[in-house]
Amino acid sequence: MPDLANERVDHRFKGLPPDAEGLTVGELAAQRRSLFTGGFTTPVLALSAESVEHNLRLLEVYAERHGLAFAPHGKTSMAPRLFDRQLEHGAWGITAAMPHQARVYRVHGVSRIFLANELVDAVALRWLAAELDADPDFRFVCYVDSVRGVELMDEALRAAGAARPVDVVVELGAGATGRTGVRTEAECAAVADAVAAVPTLRLVGVAGYEGTMPGADGERVREWLHRLVGLAADFDKAGRFDPAIGEIVISAGGSEWFDAVADVFAEIPGLSLPVLKLLRSGAYVSHDDGQYREKTPFNRVPEEGALQPAFRLWSQVVSRPTPEQAFTNAGKRDAAHDLHLPEAQVVRDARTGEVRAAEGVTVTGLSDQHAWLRTAPEADVEVGDWVGMGLSHPCTSFDKWQLIPLVEADGTVVDYIRTFF
Numbered sequence: 001m002p003d004l005a006n007e008r009v010d011h012r013f014k015g016l017p018p019d020a021e022g023l024t025v026g027e028l029a030a031q032r033r034s035l036f037t038g039g040f041t042t043p044v045l046a047l048s049a050e051s052v053e054h055n056l057r058l059l060e061v062y063a064e065r066h067g068l069a070f071a072p073h074g075k076t077s078m079a080p081r082l083f084d085r086q087l088e089h090g091a092w093g094i095t096a097a098m099p100h101q102a103r104v105y106r107v108h109g110v111s112r113i114f115l116a117n118e119l120v121d122a123v124a125l126r127w128l129a130a131e132l133d134a135d136p137d138f139r140f141v142c143y144v145d146s147v148r149g150v151e152l153m154d155e156a157l158r159a160a161g162a163a164r165p166v167d168v169v170v171e172l173g174a175g176a177t178g179r180t181g182v183r184t185e186a187e188c189a190a191v192a193d194a195v196a197a198v199p200t201l202r203l204v205g206v207a208g209y210e211g212t213m214p215g216a217d218g219e220r221v222r223e224w225l226h227r228l229v230g231l232a233a234d235f236d237k238a239g240r241f242d243p244a245i246g247e248i249v250i251s252a253g254g255s256e257w258f259d260a261v262a263d264v265f266a267e268i269p270g271l272s273l274p275v276l277k278l279l280r281s282g283a284y285v286s287h288d289d290g291q292y293r294e295k296t297p298f299n300r301v302p303e304e305g306a307l308q309p310a311f312r313l314w315s316q317v318v319s320r321p322t323p324e325q326a327f328t329n330a331g332k333r334d335a336a337h338d339l340h341l342p343e344a345q346v347v348r349d350a351r352t353g354e355v356r357a358a359e360g361v362t363v364t365g366l367s368d369q370h371a372w373l374r375t376a377p378e379a380d381v382e383v384g385d386w387v388g389m390g391l392s393h394p395c396t397s398f399d400k401w402q403l404i405p406l407v408e409a410d411g412t413v414v415d416y417i418r419t420f421f
Helices: 025-030 049-065 080-088 099-107 122-134 147-159 185-196 218-237 258-265 291-295
Strands: 044-048 094-096 112-118 139-144 166-171 201-207 248-252 275-279 311-322 325-328 343-348 355-357 361-366 371-375 386-390 403-407 413-418
Touching: 025 413, 044 049, 049 080, 049 403, 080 094, 080 099, 080 413, 094 099, 099 112, 099 122, 122 139, 122 147, 122 166, 139 147, 139 185, 139 201, 147 166, 147 185, 147 201, 166 185, 166 248, 185 201, 185 218, 201 218, 218 248, 218 258, 258 275, 311 371, 343 361, 371 386
Parallel strands: 044 403, 094 112, 112 139, 139 166, 166 201, 201 248, 248 275
Antiparallel strands: 044 311, 311 325, 311 386, 325 371, 343 355, 343 386, 361 371, 403 413
């Protein structure tokens, strides 16, 4: 397993102090530099150490309270250091979407992987077969959503000489016009029959993802979740689950509807085997100041707690051409912008170091390397000031940064989060 603390700091990692060149990540972390006075250059993305810890603990408690297992989606951060923390906080395993992600997880010691996709790439299946055969403690589960997919998986695994069958769950599509997944229960049964007919696969449950359901609302999501649970019960009644599997997997739950998942999964009827009720929300670890601030289930169940946004992108005012306009040196290469523009939150005064609210400052657009700011009459910003921005959509924020400072509230950098996209 790679020791990320021994990786050398160099020009690959934007925002880090130039005079840290040649230090290891561990050595730099041990110096506990200030993000503001320790030589960091702008733009620089920071993660709040306190908020990350709060969010990890909150979802751990939530899952325990509702009797859920938890396999957070690792594609959000692709950060093994955060995977370690998620596992330490009770996660069953880590969810992946692509074979490359699963390879990263394995290199960094993840022993349980849920691949929320149908895996039909023969090269990836050959790699998977070798991983399973080499490590009897490695648990892997992936979707199947077509008879043709089952045929391709079986063909590739046979060619690879796989000794262990691959555990699969039939994916039920979330609505007739949703993303992937089988559309009807009859088609699900046909896919399950195809799995039963080959020795290289083993049916262990059902799953799906409600987050891309067109027109999703609480009623429609719960209706689909009841269908998912009903599908598992029908499969069980028909004897489709071999008792040797030990438990039946029923899995759903992105970051917008896990309250509905908790409600419906609490009503799963008694089946012939214990049920692994597997939630897969991933954005919680950093939360955000846009998409998930608006759509988190904790807005509907505030008595369960509240997530805290952990991202702050710091950039510097490099131009103030008019009283109504300013520009900082962070743009599309640095900030997520697929769902919402960044949100100007605070200004750090270049003269005094004082941090104040970014009153009257609004981000109106992004160029590749610039943020466009509209400045109202009450805005107090000048060239040289640092502007701290909140970001929307963690999945497209993490992927722009390879090494992210983990920062305490007073600005002390206590660790660095390495990403692998």
